Amino acid sequence: MRELVCIVCPNGCTLSVDEQTLAVTGNKCRKGVDFAVAELTCPTRTICSTVKTVFPEAPVLPVRVSKEIPKDKIFDVMAEINKVILDKRLSRGETVIGNVLGLGADVIATSSVLVKKS
Amino acid sequence: MNLVKLNKKLNILYGGKVKAREEDGKRILEGELSDWSEIVAACTLASERYSTTHVVNDIKLTGTEIPRTRLPHVTDKTLEGRKPDVLIIGGGISGASIARELTRWNIDVLLVEKESDLACHASGRNDGEVHPGIDLGKGSLKQRYVIRGNAMYDRVCKELDVPFKRNGQYVGFTKGFLKPLVYLYALHRKSIGVKDTVILSKKELFRREPNLNPNFKFALFNPSAGCVSPYNLTIAYAENAVKNGAQVSLLTAVTGMDVEDGKILAVHTNRGTIYPKVVVNAAGCFAEEVAAMAKDRFYSVHPRRGTNSILDKKAGFLVKGIAGIKGAKGTKNTKGGGILNTVHENLLVGPDAIETFERENFATEKESIEKVFAKQKQTAPTLSERDIITYFTGVRSPTFEEDFVIERGRKTRNLVHCAGIQSPGLTTAPAVAEDVAKLCVDILSEKGAVAVNDRFDPIRKGIPHLAAMPMKEREEYIRKNPDYGVIVCRCEEVSKGEILDALKSPICVPTVDGIKRRVRPGMGRCQGGFCQPLVTKIIAEFLRKELSEVRKNEENSVIVYSETKGRKGE
Amino acid sequence: MxxxxxxxxxxxxxxxxxxxxxxxxxxxxxxxxxxxxxxxxxxxxxxxxxxxxxxxxxxxxxxxxxxxxxxxxxxxxxxxxxxxxxxxxxxxxxxxxxxxxxxxxxxxxxxxxxxxxxxxRTAKQVSIHGTRPAGVFTAGTAQRYVNIEGFMPTKRCVILGSGDIGLIMARRITLEGGVVLGVYEAKSTPSGLTRNIHQCLYDYDIPLHLSSTVTRVFGEGRLEGVEVAKVDEKMRPLPGTEERIDCDALILSVGxxxxxxxxxxxxxxxxxxxxxxxxxxxxxxxxxxxxxxxxxxxxxxxxxxxxxxxxxxxxxxxxxxxxxAKYAFVRPDDNLLYVVPQRLNLSADNSETVIYFRSKEVRGKSVVTVKADGKTVLQKKYPFLRPPEMERIKADFSSFPLKENSVVEITVEEG
Known part of the structure; x- marks a missing residue:
């Protein structure tokens, strides 16, 4: 049995997972099971960061990955994010890096601060 | 105590490790001790209070290294070959006020200060009280200057546009039977110049200050006592000096002097060699070092640290004036710190007094705060540590005689000492500055007449303080400069316009602390949590530099490092 | 106007x-x-x-x-x-x-x-002493430098306090190439959400030191180090446990x-x-x-x-x-850190009153009871209650005749 803390929501359930059968207990909801199974097979995480821009009013723009990426690729994806120098005024949800490192996730802008009128 | 008797005593106390001798009108103590407090005790034993025969401490402290003077990192030649009439060493309240008084004459005045701003040591690290002089006995320079200095404050602060308030000092007594004695004491003080003293009945005291210790039976009240922001006054003095032609060179430390036949020929600094006609030693804790360089060391300074706490304005109602207690446990004979309502309506609580050999150790200690609060809760019982927003430590620079040294050099004749300055040095500064300036002019006059500066303007215009203005006036200011309408520091309500004014002021110190001391962003209860990034950015934009080049104060006090992204060379 | x-x-x-x-x-x-x-x-x-x-x-x-x-x-x-x-x-x-x-x-x-x-809360409000160098930041200030200005306020730091912003900043600094040497928490339990302890600290091998605090700051211009020490149950530093850690910043998440x-x-x-x-x-x-x-x-x-x-x-x-308005008063018991609201307006609609509260201590199975003038309005069971996690309940007072100065008691019991 392995003990995990579910990070999907603020409840932070303490989960017990059977490493052979992948049976999960301690979860309050279905998401806990998915989290526990993923954690034992292929743990994934969301990452949030910023990219450098050429615009003085917002020298960096917040971004995140559009879906979770394997945990062991976090710093590889960060390296890609760090290479960007954004010269387009993207809106929230628009893609900054498509299919980053072929992981099937995009790096997307999470703010429209660059297109705000005021 | 005569020398024979003294040496006998020293022998008993320190087992022959310390000896005293007299030479050229000074008492020199020599030997070795491993405990600084013993050195202070030995020198104090050898000294006579307020005497002009000073104790010079040559007792070596063994087993502990006395930290070396911190020097600026910069070296250049910006001052090389400068030949000022007067060189002032030290940019504290003494040096700055002397510089301003000297510009009343048509002479070249240069002030050097080793720190990145004025008033970085004792002058910026005290409670800012303008003392009434009630606690000073006859015969000292301190006493002589305190009455004169205090009386000058209204005019000086008006000329220099510095907030000043006479909110009066209350010293409470818990023992009613002392009243006749205190009455006699006040009467005696009246005869030596302290004429404002009133003895307040309990009823009157509590009508004025309802939150003081209910056990107070009566109080000594001195309405002439007041307060000022000590660094603002120092900066204002220096700015007015600059306006009238003086030069202020920051980050400039004196590293040596060439002295021949009782005359300073050259003064070496990290920014070049200066050839002054007259030198003023206003170097605070380093006055003894400067005196030694000038071959005119006839006194010693024993640093004494003190810590003050600053309380939230919310607690300001507790004490409206300046309050202290006498006769309580552990208070000895001095008021020994108190509670002071500042010009910005915060409360200042402290200071304590601890002997130290570290002249530049401004670290705070928990025990100091605890002790000061334990004591001052006897002054105002509802005082609470919870209202502390920050605290700071300063180091005083007394001589063993506990009096000022204000005189021409005894051996080196083109030198004027303004040393041993401690409380009430802020109060006395305006008066002392006049006399020191006069001493300098006397020396210069030996080589020919010194003309008056016809264009001397005593008026300095400070930075407007928008939050304190009536609505109409504030509106007017904002209309002329919309930046006055952008609030950067929410706690102290400081606008961007005021910050830019500080950056454009005559002595520009473009650091976060430099701005904080001039216009107060970050002085409030959030301590810069919200505004520090904004202030840093305004400074960077003003200097046309990167955020990572802005400093908190001194040269290596960077606030942020490289950019998070697109780092060069990585 | x-x-x-x-x-x-x-x-x-x-x-x-x-x-x-x-x-x-x-x-x-x-x-x-x-x-x-x-x-x-x-x-x-x-x-x-x-x-x-x-x-x-x-x-x-x-x-x-x-x-x-x-x-x-x-x-x-x-x-x-x-x-x-x-x-x-x-x-x-x-x-x-x-x-x-x-x-x-x-x-x-x-x-x-x-x-x-x-x-x-600032460093001085948690009684940190020593020098006053650059490099002492509240977590929010550090966050602004990193996320808005795009500058690193630290290369190697210690974080005091395990509040959520501190935990979030530990991860942010790590992702951006800085090193977080450890998070120190004077209490014996973390102040932040459990999932943040896991996804912000443990995911990045950042140690969490409970019952430990920062007592002192070193450095003249820029911060050069901090002193950490273990604390007793009253959160007073234990003499002899002091240890100096070299770093360039102290980031505070202390409330x-x-x-x-x-x-x-x-x-x-x-x-x-x-x-x-x-x-x-x-x-x-x-x-x-x-x-x-x-x-x-x-x-x-x-x-x-x-x-x-x-x-x-x-x-x-x-x-x-x-x-x-006339009011009934809400009285939380001593097991609760606080309750909001503190009053009920008798002339208002109190059929869907949202009550927020926090437990003072970490508790296991608990029952929270809301009583109006002694009559039970609502009971709710919790598998655990933790101070970092705010709780929220909705109560319907419409069928309880609240009068002026009625007392609504909110209590926590084991169960």
């Missing part, structure tokens, strides 16, 4: 939700924001996890905020940015003095909503305090337990027409609840009729 039904002070999540709710209930509404953009602190909270309760999505702070700011468009809500309320007084209606680049404007309002958020300076100007009473203004179930303070919400009322753990309280405040500010 411009006149509004509702003036909302603060354009963060509480203020935005409040203004939208006020407008929905027919009020002419103004938001006054001191920064140059709406969104409040969410602008710099670029991490995800916002909106799970409200939108059933994991949004980043800017995404969450922009959902609200975009909703403002086309609504009858005025917004004044870079505007600062210097004075506020009540004389029948409310009169505000607002300073901005345009000068000083006097604004009249029938009701005001204080959505002023909270501030961070948040509701901002109540404006509330004080209006003589609104505050609750020493929540540290914010006291209020009733409609988020109205004890000064008629003054409403409070979000982190200015009490420090919330989730923005979703900040928005919720903003909506309650905004709606009721719009509906405010100026009548004098």
């Amino acid at each position: 411009k006149s509004y039904d509702v003036v909302v002070i603060g354009g963060g999540p509480a203020g935005l939700a409040s203004a939208l709710a006020a407008e929905r209930h027919g009020a002419e509404t103004l938001i006054i924001e001191r920064e140059n953009a709406l969104g409040g602190i969410l602008k710099q909270c670029i991490h995800d996890g916002f909106g799970l309760v409200r939108f059933k999505e994991k949004l980043s702070g800017p995404e969450y905020a922009e959902r609200f700011t975009e909703e403002l468009e086309g609504k009858k809500i005025d917004v004044k940015l870079l505007s600062f309320v210097t004075e506020i007084r009540k004389n029948g209606k409310f009169y505000l003095s607002v300073v901005s680049r345009e000068g000083i404007e006097e604004i009249e309002a029938k009701a005001v909503v204080l959505a002023t958020g909270c501030r961070e 948040l305090i509701p901002e109540n300076e404006l509330a004080e100007k209006l003589s609104v009473s505050s609750d020493p337990r929540s540290k914010g203004a006291t209020c009733d179930g409609q988020m109205m303070t004890d000064v008629g027409g003054v409403f409070t919400c979000g982190n200015a009322t009490h420090v919330n753990d989730l923005v979703d609840y900040v928005s919720e309280s903003g909506e309650i405040a905004g709606k009721n500010a719009a509906l405010y009729d100026g009548k004098n």
